[in-house]
Amino acid sequence: MSAQVITVTSGKGGVGKTTVTANVGMALALAGRKVVCVDADIGLRNLDVVLGLENRIVYDIVHVVEGRCRTRQALIRDKRVPTLHLMPAAQSRDKSAVKPEDMVRICEELRPEFDYILIDSAAGIEEGFRTALAPADLILLVTNPEVSAVRDADRVIGLVEAMGKPVPKLIVNRLKLDMVRRGDMLDTSDVLEILAIELLGVIPEDEQVIVATNRGMPVVLEERSPAGQAFRAIARRLMGEPVPMFPSEDGQGILGWLRRLVRSGGGR
Amino acid sequence: MSWLDRLRGRPLPRETAKQRLQVILVHDRSNLSPGLLEVIKDEIIAVLSRHVPIIAEEVRVTVTQDARECRLVADIPLGNRHSRS
Ligand SMILES: Nc1ncnc2c1ncn2[C@@H]1O[C@H](COP(=O)(O)OP(=O)(O)OP(=O)(O)O)[C@@H](O)[C@H]1O
Ligand SMILES: [Mg+2]
Numbered sequence: 176m177s178a179q180v181i182t183v184t185s186g187k188g189g190v191g192k193t194t195v196t197a198n199v200g201m202a203l204a205l206a207g208r209k210v211v212c213v214d215a216d217i218g219l220r221n222l223d224v225v226l227g228l229e230n231r232i233v234y235d236i237v238h239v240v241e242g243r244c245r246t247r248q249a250l251i252r253d254k255r256v257p258t259l260h261l262m263p264a265a266q267s268r269d270k271s272a273v274k275p276e277d278m279v280r281i282c283e284e285l286r287p288e289f290d291y292i293l294i295d296s297a298a299g300i301e302e303g304f305r306t307a308l309a310p311a312d313l314i315l316l317v318t319n320p321e322v323s324a325v326r327d328a329d330r331v332i333g334l335v336e337a338m339g340k341p342v343p344k345l346i347v348n349r350l351k352l353d354m355v356r357r358g359d360m361l362d363t364s365d366v367l368e369i370l371a372i373e374l375l376g377v378i379p380e381d382e383q384v385i386v387a388t389n390r391g392m393p394v395v396l397e398e399r400s401p402a403g404q405a406f407r408a409i410a411r412r413l414m415g416e417p418v419p420m421f422p423s424e425d426g427q428g429i430l431g432w433l434r435r436l437v438r439s440g441g442g443r
Numbered sequence: 444m445s446w447l448d449r450l451r452g453r454p455l456p457r458e459t460a461k462q463r464l465q466v467i468l469v470h471d472r473s474n475l476s477p478g479l480l481e482v483i484k485d486e487i488i489a490v491l492s493r494h495v496p497i498i499a500e501e502v503r504v505t506v507t508q509d510a511r512e513c514r515l516v517a518d519i520p521l522g523n524r525h526s527r528s
Binding site for chain 2: 355369
Protein backbone atom coordinates (compact mmCIF):
# COMPACT_ATOMS: atom_id res chain seq x y z
CA MET A 176 0.00 0.00 0.00
CA SER A 177 1.25 3.49 -0.77
CA ALA A 178 -1.05 6.36 0.06
CA GLN A 179 -1.99 9.14 -2.31
CA VAL A 180 -1.23 12.48 -0.65
CA ILE A 181 -4.02 15.00 -1.26
CA THR A 182 -3.59 18.59 -0.11
CA VAL A 183 -6.70 20.73 0.33
CA THR A 184 -5.89 24.39 -0.24
CA SER A 185 -7.43 27.74 -1.19
CA GLY A 186 -6.43 31.31 -1.81
CA LYS A 187 -8.95 33.11 0.35
CA GLY A 188 -9.47 31.90 3.91
CA GLY A 189 -12.72 30.55 5.28
CA VAL A 190 -13.94 29.02 2.03
CA GLY A 191 -14.26 25.51 3.47
CA LYS A 192 -10.87 23.72 3.40
CA THR A 193 -11.28 22.19 6.83
CA THR A 194 -14.88 21.19 6.12
CA VAL A 195 -13.81 19.53 2.86
CA THR A 196 -10.86 17.72 4.45
CA ALA A 197 -12.96 16.35 7.32
CA ASN A 198 -15.88 15.27 5.17
CA VAL A 199 -14.00 13.85 2.20
CA GLY A 200 -11.66 12.08 4.64
CA MET A 201 -14.58 10.58 6.50
CA ALA A 202 -16.39 9.62 3.28
CA LEU A 203 -13.30 7.78 2.05
CA ALA A 204 -13.01 6.04 5.43
CA LEU A 205 -16.70 5.08 5.34
CA ALA A 206 -15.98 3.44 1.99
CA GLY A 207 -13.43 1.26 3.76
CA ARG A 208 -10.26 3.13 2.82
CA LYS A 209 -7.52 3.76 5.36
CA VAL A 210 -7.31 7.51 5.75
CA VAL A 211 -5.26 9.95 7.76
CA CYS A 212 -6.23 13.63 7.91
CA VAL A 213 -3.29 15.87 8.72
CA ASP A 214 -3.99 19.32 10.16
CA ALA A 215 -1.33 21.62 8.74
CA ASP A 216 -2.97 24.77 10.09
CA ILE A 217 -0.38 25.15 12.86
CA GLY A 218 -1.46 27.61 15.54
CA LEU A 219 -5.11 27.65 14.45
CA ARG A 220 -6.11 24.05 14.65
CA ASN A 221 -9.68 23.23 13.68
CA LEU A 222 -9.76 19.85 12.04
CA ASP A 223 -9.91 18.10 15.43
CA VAL A 224 -13.03 20.07 16.37
CA VAL A 225 -14.78 19.55 13.03
CA LEU A 226 -14.10 15.82 13.33
CA GLY A 227 -15.15 15.81 17.00
CA LEU A 228 -11.80 14.39 18.15
CA GLU A 229 -10.53 17.35 20.18
CA ASN A 230 -10.72 15.59 23.55
CA ARG A 231 -8.40 12.81 22.54
CA ILE A 232 -5.30 14.77 21.57
CA VAL A 233 -2.12 13.90 23.44
CA TYR A 234 0.60 14.61 20.89
CA ASP A 235 0.53 16.77 17.76
CA ILE A 236 2.49 17.26 14.56
CA VAL A 237 5.02 19.60 16.18
CA HIS A 238 5.84 16.93 18.77
CA VAL A 239 6.54 14.59 15.84
CA VAL A 240 8.73 17.15 14.07
CA GLU A 241 10.69 17.83 17.23
CA GLY A 242 11.16 14.13 17.87
CA ARG A 243 9.24 14.20 21.14
CA CYS A 244 7.00 11.34 20.03
CA ARG A 245 6.87 8.82 17.21
CA THR A 246 4.72 9.60 14.15
CA ARG A 247 2.31 6.78 15.04
CA GLN A 248 1.81 8.08 18.58
CA ALA A 249 0.41 11.38 17.32
CA LEU A 250 -2.33 9.65 15.32
CA ILE A 251 -5.82 9.60 16.80
CA ARG A 252 -8.08 6.83 15.60
CA ASP A 253 -11.74 7.70 15.14
CA LYS A 254 -13.92 5.28 17.11
CA ARG A 255 -16.95 5.83 14.84
CA VAL A 256 -15.08 5.00 11.65
CA PRO A 257 -12.01 3.00 12.66
CA THR A 258 -10.16 3.45 9.36
CA LEU A 259 -10.10 7.24 9.89
CA HIS A 260 -7.15 8.86 11.67
CA LEU A 261 -6.19 12.40 12.55
CA MET A 262 -2.80 13.96 13.02
CA PRO A 263 -3.60 17.18 14.90
CA ALA A 264 -1.82 20.50 14.51
CA ALA A 265 -0.22 22.26 17.47
CA GLN A 266 -2.32 25.05 18.85
CA SER A 267 0.31 27.14 20.63
CA ARG A 268 2.99 27.30 17.95
CA ASP A 269 3.46 29.20 14.72
CA LYS A 270 3.59 28.09 11.13
CA SER A 271 7.39 27.93 10.98
CA ALA A 272 7.41 24.99 13.44
CA VAL A 273 6.76 22.61 10.52
CA LYS A 274 8.90 22.96 7.40
CA PRO A 275 8.15 21.56 3.95
CA GLU A 276 10.79 18.84 4.40
CA ASP A 277 9.19 17.82 7.72
CA MET A 278 5.83 17.39 6.01
CA VAL A 279 7.44 15.33 3.24
CA ARG A 280 9.18 13.09 5.79
CA ILE A 281 6.00 12.56 7.85
CA CYS A 282 4.03 11.64 4.73
CA GLU A 283 6.76 9.22 3.60
CA GLU A 284 6.49 7.52 6.95
CA LEU A 285 2.69 7.30 6.76
CA ARG A 286 2.38 6.32 3.10
CA PRO A 287 2.92 2.55 3.46
CA GLU A 288 0.14 2.26 6.02
CA PHE A 289 -2.68 4.23 4.38
CA ASP A 290 -4.67 4.64 1.18
CA TYR A 291 -5.13 8.40 1.47
CA ILE A 292 -3.34 11.16 3.34
CA LEU A 293 -5.42 14.37 3.33
CA ILE A 294 -3.67 17.57 4.35
CA ASP A 295 -5.73 20.57 5.48
CA SER A 296 -3.80 23.79 4.74
CA ALA A 297 -3.72 27.07 6.55
CA ALA A 298 -5.20 30.12 4.85
CA GLY A 299 -2.79 32.28 2.91
CA ILE A 300 0.08 31.77 0.51
CA GLU A 301 3.06 32.14 2.83
CA GLU A 302 5.26 29.52 4.50
CA GLY A 303 2.44 27.24 5.59
CA PHE A 304 1.20 27.02 2.02
CA ARG A 305 4.48 25.51 0.78
CA THR A 306 4.62 23.14 3.72
CA ALA A 307 1.16 21.74 3.03
CA LEU A 308 1.83 21.43 -0.70
CA ALA A 309 5.32 19.92 -0.53
CA PRO A 310 4.28 16.23 -0.36
CA ALA A 311 1.10 16.55 -2.49
CA ASP A 312 0.37 14.12 -5.32
CA LEU A 313 -2.98 15.80 -5.87
CA ILE A 314 -4.12 19.31 -4.94
CA LEU A 315 -7.73 20.20 -4.28
CA LEU A 316 -8.42 23.89 -4.64
CA VAL A 317 -11.50 25.02 -2.73
CA THR A 318 -13.29 28.22 -3.66
CA ASN A 319 -16.67 29.88 -3.18
CA PRO A 320 -18.54 31.24 -6.19
CA GLU A 321 -17.61 34.84 -5.36
CA VAL A 322 -15.38 37.34 -7.12
CA SER A 323 -12.74 37.67 -4.39
CA ALA A 324 -12.49 33.94 -3.68
CA VAL A 325 -12.19 33.06 -7.38
CA ARG A 326 -9.57 35.73 -7.89
CA ASP A 327 -7.46 34.35 -5.05
CA ALA A 328 -7.95 30.81 -6.35
CA ASP A 329 -6.52 31.94 -9.67
CA ARG A 330 -3.44 33.22 -7.89
CA VAL A 331 -2.99 29.84 -6.21
CA ILE A 332 -3.17 28.08 -9.57
CA GLY A 333 -0.31 30.29 -10.76
CA LEU A 334 1.75 29.64 -7.61
CA VAL A 335 1.20 25.89 -7.80
CA GLU A 336 2.33 25.93 -11.41
CA ALA A 337 5.45 27.90 -10.48
CA MET A 338 6.25 25.28 -7.81
CA GLY A 339 6.15 22.58 -10.47
CA LYS A 340 3.24 20.82 -8.81
CA PRO A 341 0.34 19.23 -10.73
CA VAL A 342 -2.55 21.51 -11.74
CA PRO A 343 -5.11 21.53 -8.89
CA LYS A 344 -8.61 20.14 -9.18
CA LEU A 345 -11.43 22.46 -8.28
CA ILE A 346 -14.06 22.21 -5.57
CA VAL A 347 -16.77 24.88 -5.61
CA ASN A 348 -18.22 25.14 -2.11
CA ARG A 349 -21.29 26.95 -0.78
CA LEU A 350 -23.15 27.25 -4.06
CA LYS A 351 -26.56 28.76 -3.34
CA LEU A 352 -28.87 27.23 -5.90
CA ASP A 353 -31.69 29.74 -5.45
CA MET A 354 -29.29 32.65 -6.00
CA VAL A 355 -27.79 31.04 -9.09
CA ARG A 356 -31.30 30.48 -10.37
CA ARG A 357 -32.06 34.20 -10.00
CA GLY A 358 -28.82 35.17 -11.66
CA ASP A 359 -27.55 36.68 -8.41
CA MET A 360 -24.50 34.48 -8.05
CA LEU A 361 -21.74 33.03 -10.23
CA ASP A 362 -22.59 29.51 -11.35
CA THR A 363 -20.11 26.65 -11.40
CA SER A 364 -19.82 26.96 -15.18
CA ASP A 365 -18.67 30.59 -14.83
CA VAL A 366 -16.03 29.69 -12.26
CA LEU A 367 -14.83 26.80 -14.42
CA GLU A 368 -14.63 28.90 -17.54
CA ILE A 369 -12.58 31.51 -15.72
CA LEU A 370 -10.19 29.22 -13.85
CA ALA A 371 -9.92 26.65 -16.67
CA ILE A 372 -9.04 23.70 -14.44
CA GLU A 373 -10.78 20.36 -13.90
CA LEU A 374 -13.82 20.29 -11.62
CA LEU A 375 -13.86 17.64 -8.92
CA GLY A 376 -17.08 18.60 -7.19
CA VAL A 377 -19.70 21.16 -6.23
CA ILE A 378 -21.00 21.45 -2.67
CA PRO A 379 -24.23 23.34 -2.06
CA GLU A 380 -24.72 25.74 0.81
CA ASP A 381 -26.25 23.61 3.53
CA GLU A 382 -27.18 24.63 7.08
CA GLN A 383 -26.56 21.10 8.20
CA VAL A 384 -22.82 21.69 7.68
CA ILE A 385 -22.87 24.20 10.52
CA VAL A 386 -25.06 21.99 12.73
CA ALA A 387 -22.75 19.04 12.04
CA THR A 388 -19.64 21.09 12.81
CA ASN A 389 -21.16 22.22 16.10
CA ARG A 390 -21.79 18.60 17.05
CA GLY A 391 -18.40 17.34 15.88
CA MET A 392 -20.18 14.90 13.55
CA PRO A 393 -19.15 15.62 9.94
CA VAL A 394 -22.13 16.12 7.66
CA VAL A 395 -21.29 13.06 5.52
CA LEU A 396 -22.66 11.04 8.40
CA GLU A 397 -26.07 12.55 7.63
CA GLU A 398 -27.60 10.36 4.98
CA ARG A 399 -29.95 13.01 3.59
CA SER A 400 -27.92 16.21 3.72
CA PRO A 401 -27.26 17.71 0.25
CA ALA A 402 -23.73 18.71 1.25
CA GLY A 403 -23.14 15.25 2.66
CA GLN A 404 -24.15 13.72 -0.66
CA ALA A 405 -21.82 16.07 -2.51
CA PHE A 406 -18.93 15.06 -0.24
CA ARG A 407 -19.64 11.38 -0.81
CA ALA A 408 -19.67 12.00 -4.57
CA ILE A 409 -16.26 13.70 -4.34
CA ALA A 410 -14.86 10.76 -2.38
CA ARG A 411 -16.16 8.32 -5.01
CA ARG A 412 -14.57 10.35 -7.80
CA LEU A 413 -11.27 10.23 -5.91
CA MET A 414 -11.61 6.46 -5.78
CA GLY A 415 -11.98 6.46 -9.56
CA GLU A 416 -15.73 6.02 -9.93
CA PRO A 417 -17.48 8.16 -12.52
CA VAL A 418 -20.16 10.09 -10.63
CA PRO A 419 -22.27 12.72 -12.40
CA MET A 420 -21.71 16.29 -11.25
CA PHE A 421 -24.09 18.11 -8.99
CA PRO A 422 -26.65 19.38 -11.50
CA SER A 423 -26.23 22.96 -12.58
CA GLU A 424 -29.56 24.72 -12.24
CA ASP A 425 -29.04 26.53 -15.47
CA GLY A 426 -29.14 23.47 -17.64
CA GLN A 427 -32.16 21.67 -16.28
CA GLY A 428 -35.38 20.85 -18.07
CA ILE A 429 -37.91 23.18 -19.61
CA LEU A 430 -37.33 25.85 -16.96
CA GLY A 431 -33.64 25.97 -17.72
CA TRP A 432 -34.39 26.21 -21.39
CA LEU A 433 -36.83 29.09 -20.81
CA ARG A 434 -34.34 30.82 -18.58
CA ARG A 435 -31.62 30.62 -21.21
CA LEU A 436 -34.06 31.91 -23.81
CA VAL A 437 -35.01 34.91 -21.69
CA ARG A 438 -31.41 35.64 -20.82
CA SER A 439 -30.14 35.55 -24.39
CA GLY A 440 -33.04 37.74 -25.49
CA GLY A 441 -32.88 40.53 -22.95
CA GLY A 442 -30.38 42.81 -21.32
CA ARG A 443 -27.75 43.11 -24.03
CA MET B 444 -32.53 40.74 -8.61
CA SER B 445 -36.05 41.55 -9.74
CA TRP B 446 -37.71 41.20 -13.11
CA LEU B 447 -38.13 44.94 -13.13
CA ASP B 448 -34.36 45.33 -13.13
CA ARG B 449 -34.17 42.84 -15.97
CA LEU B 450 -36.75 44.78 -17.96
CA ARG B 451 -34.77 47.94 -17.44
CA GLY B 452 -31.87 46.14 -19.08
CA ARG B 453 -29.64 45.91 -16.03
CA PRO B 454 -27.14 43.07 -16.32
CA LEU B 455 -27.57 40.21 -13.87
CA PRO B 456 -25.24 40.31 -10.84
CA ARG B 457 -23.93 37.00 -12.10
CA GLU B 458 -22.92 38.55 -15.43
CA THR B 459 -21.39 41.59 -13.76
CA ALA B 460 -19.39 39.37 -11.43
CA LYS B 461 -18.11 37.30 -14.31
CA GLN B 462 -17.08 40.28 -16.39
CA ARG B 463 -15.33 41.95 -13.48
CA LEU B 464 -13.46 38.76 -12.70
CA GLN B 465 -12.32 38.40 -16.27
CA VAL B 466 -10.87 41.91 -16.28
CA ILE B 467 -9.26 41.53 -12.85
CA LEU B 468 -7.64 38.24 -13.81
CA VAL B 469 -6.21 39.47 -17.07
CA HIS B 470 -4.27 42.03 -15.08
CA ASP B 471 -3.41 39.66 -12.22
CA ARG B 472 -2.12 36.96 -14.53
CA SER B 473 -0.06 39.23 -16.72
CA ASN B 474 1.16 41.31 -13.80
CA LEU B 475 0.26 44.39 -15.84
CA SER B 476 -1.93 46.90 -14.05
CA PRO B 477 -4.21 49.20 -16.07
CA GLY B 478 -1.90 52.09 -15.09
CA LEU B 479 1.20 50.32 -16.37
CA LEU B 480 -0.56 49.59 -19.66
CA GLU B 481 -1.09 53.34 -20.11
CA VAL B 482 2.62 53.96 -19.55
CA ILE B 483 3.53 51.25 -22.06
CA LYS B 484 1.10 52.75 -24.56
CA ASP B 485 2.63 56.21 -24.26
CA GLU B 486 6.12 54.83 -24.73
CA ILE B 487 5.10 52.81 -27.78
CA ILE B 488 3.58 55.94 -29.29
CA ALA B 489 6.74 57.94 -28.58
CA VAL B 490 9.05 55.34 -30.15
CA LEU B 491 6.92 54.62 -33.20
CA SER B 492 6.20 58.25 -33.97
CA ARG B 493 9.89 58.74 -34.63
CA HIS B 494 9.65 56.33 -37.56
CA VAL B 495 6.09 56.39 -38.90
CA PRO B 496 3.14 58.71 -38.52
CA ILE B 497 0.57 57.13 -36.24
CA ILE B 498 -2.83 58.20 -34.97
CA ALA B 499 -1.91 58.48 -31.32
CA GLU B 500 -5.41 58.91 -29.93
CA GLU B 501 -6.56 55.65 -31.50
CA VAL B 502 -3.74 53.45 -30.22
CA ARG B 503 -5.03 50.56 -28.06
CA VAL B 504 -2.78 48.45 -25.85
CA THR B 505 -4.58 45.54 -24.19
CA VAL B 506 -3.91 42.19 -22.62
CA THR B 507 -5.93 39.33 -24.03
CA GLN B 508 -6.05 35.75 -22.95
CA ASP B 509 -6.86 32.36 -24.23
CA ALA B 510 -7.34 29.86 -21.38
CA ARG B 511 -4.32 30.73 -19.19
CA GLU B 512 -2.12 32.20 -21.97
CA CYS B 513 -1.75 35.96 -21.86
CA ARG B 514 -0.82 38.16 -24.80
CA LEU B 515 -0.07 41.85 -25.03
CA VAL B 516 -1.81 43.29 -28.07
CA ALA B 517 -1.07 46.70 -29.50
CA ASP B 518 -3.37 48.05 -32.17
CA ILE B 519 -1.68 51.01 -33.83
CA PRO B 520 -3.45 52.77 -36.68
CA LEU B 521 -0.99 54.34 -39.08
CA GLY B 522 -1.63 57.90 -40.18
CA ASN B 523 -1.57 58.92 -43.81
CA ARG B 524 1.85 60.49 -44.52
CA HIS B 525 0.50 62.90 -47.15
CA SER B 526 -2.64 64.19 -45.53
CA ARG B 527 -1.06 64.45 -42.07
CA SER B 528 2.29 66.22 -42.50
N1 LIG C 1 -21.29 23.97 2.18
C1 LIG C 1 -21.40 24.71 3.30
N2 LIG C 1 -22.61 25.13 3.73
C2 LIG C 1 -22.71 25.88 4.85
N3 LIG C 1 -21.68 26.26 5.60
C3 LIG C 1 -20.46 25.90 5.23
C4 LIG C 1 -20.23 25.10 4.06
N4 LIG C 1 -18.90 24.89 3.95
C5 LIG C 1 -18.32 25.52 4.99
N5 LIG C 1 -19.23 26.12 5.78
C6 LIG C 1 -18.97 26.92 6.99
O1 LIG C 1 -18.05 27.94 6.67
C7 LIG C 1 -17.16 28.19 7.71
C8 LIG C 1 -15.72 28.10 7.23
O2 LIG C 1 -15.43 26.79 6.84
P1 LIG C 1 -13.99 26.12 7.10
O3 LIG C 1 -13.54 26.33 8.50
O4 LIG C 1 -14.06 24.74 6.58
O5 LIG C 1 -13.11 27.04 6.13
P2 LIG C 1 -11.52 27.05 6.00
O6 LIG C 1 -11.22 27.31 4.56
O7 LIG C 1 -10.93 25.83 6.61
O8 LIG C 1 -11.14 28.32 6.88
P3 LIG C 1 -9.66 28.80 7.30
O9 LIG C 1 -9.08 29.45 6.07
O10 LIG C 1 -9.89 29.76 8.40
O11 LIG C 1 -8.92 27.57 7.72
C9 LIG C 1 -17.47 27.17 8.78
O12 LIG C 1 -18.26 27.80 9.76
C10 LIG C 1 -18.26 26.11 8.07
O13 LIG C 1 -19.16 25.46 8.90
MG1 LIG D 1 -9.41 25.67 8.12
